[in-house]
Amino acid sequence: MLIDFVPTVAGVSLAEAVGFKKAAGGAPANVSVQIARLGGSAAFIGKVGQDEFGFMLADILKENNVDNSGMRFDPHARTALAFVTLKNDGEREFMFYRNPSADMLLCENEVDGNLIKEASIFHYGSISLIEEPCRSAHLAAMDIAKKSGCILSYDPNLRLPLWPSAEAARKGIMSIWNQSDIIKINEEETAFLTGGDDPYDDDVVAKKLFHPNLMLLLVTEGVGGCRYYTKEFKGKVASFKADAVDTTGAGDSFVGGILNILASNPNLYKDEKQLREALLFANVCGGITVTKRGAIPALPYKEAVLQTLSKSLNSIQP
Numbered sequence: 001m002l003i004d005f006v007p008t009v010a011g012v013s014l015a016e017a018v019g020f021k022k023a024a025g026g027a028p029a030n031v032s033v034q035i036a037r038l039g040g041s042a043a044f045i046g047k048v049g050q051d052e053f054g055f056m057l058a059d060i061l062k063e064n065n066v067d068n069s070g071m072r073f074d075p076h077a078r079t080a081l082a083f084v085t086l087k088n089d090g091e092r093e094f095m096f097y098r099n100p101s102a103d104m105l106l107c108e109n110e111v112d113g114n115l116i117k118e119a120s121i122f123h124y125g126s127i128s129l130i131e132e133p134c135r136s137a138h139l140a141a142m143d144i145a146k147k148s149g150c151i152l153s154y155d156p157n158l159r160l161p162l163w164p165s166a167e168a169a170r171k172g173i174m175s176i177w178n179q180s181d182i183i184k185i186n187e188e189e190t191a192f193l194t195g196g197d198d199p200y201d202d203d204v205v206a207k208k209l210f211h212p213n214l215m216l217l218l219v220t221e222g223v224g225g226c227r228y229y230t231k232e233f234k235g236k237v238a239s240f241k242a243d244a245v246d247t248t249g250a251g252d253s254f255v256g257g258i259l260n261i262l263a264s265n266p267n268l269y270k271d272e273k274q275l276r277e278a279l280l281f282a283n284v285c286g287g288i289t290v291t292k293r294g295a296i297p298a299l300p301y302k303e304a305v306l307q308t309l310s311k312s313l314n315s316i317q318p
């Protein structure tokens with residue numbers, strides 16, 4: 001979990017930006033807040049600095065009904081920061097301040113195993129795999145989750161500037177690929193992980209990225225909606241029209257939307273009709289998120305999603 005500093009004006013470089021708005025973020029934390037805002041139960045495990053920003057992030061989770069008892073506070077390292085450049089279309093680039101930041105220093109013995117054992121789904125990214133001791137903590141947490149019968153959910157959330165090299169990123173992301181039950185990636189990550197192949201080619205995705213133990217593989221396409229792959233079927237669910245201001249957190253909102261439904265219906269991936277309905281709901285979650293700046297501040301509540309869903313059915317893109 002970290003703090004994104006988002007420019008108050010889009011379409012300018014970091015050097016040109018005259019002001020920034022601080023917004024809580026960090027992909028797994030975004031997902032936990034989205035689940036809680038949809039009425040689900042979520043807890044977050046991670047490390048922040050024993051500083052004002054770290055305390056602020058812990059409070060934000062608590063305010064959003066996310067269990068923050070798994071958070072740890074490092075007295076010797078700062079909370080991670082990211083400065084975000086917003087392009088005119090809402091897409092963004094990141095400059096990170098974490099050398100090292102507290103999140104990288106989470107140790108295996110600081111992971112609350114009992115918190116994981118209470119969960120039905122354990123969700124994680126790949127940034128925690130980059131450096132020790134966090135990598136070992138991540139792998140230990142996955143092991144606890146697997147042995148406890150959790151569904152393992154993986155969103156690599158590729159951030160190339162944080163990895164030593166592109167090859168290290170590819171190798172690191174794929175190192176836990178076959179252990180995950182659900183994987184969500186976007187078109188850029190699909191092309192990256194397949195070595196530059198066409199990210200829209202179903203055969204490429206199925207052959208190179210769908211592993212034998214996978215329940216569900218999701219490929220998001222932003223305004224294009226999302227594609228889904230299971231052992232039995234595959235297809236695409238359209239998105240709806242939204243004016244993008246900031247795409248930060250949209251993928252996490254999507255993941256929160258689908259995981260919250262999956263938590264109450266673990267066999268969702270076996271019923272294509274129900275899965276498509278759930279993915280449309282998740283698409284709307286992500287679509288609403290891009291209309292506001294920041295990640296957590298933009299995540300919608302269930303009422304807003306349902307209201308937008310009913311209004312937007314007429315504007316669904318083919």
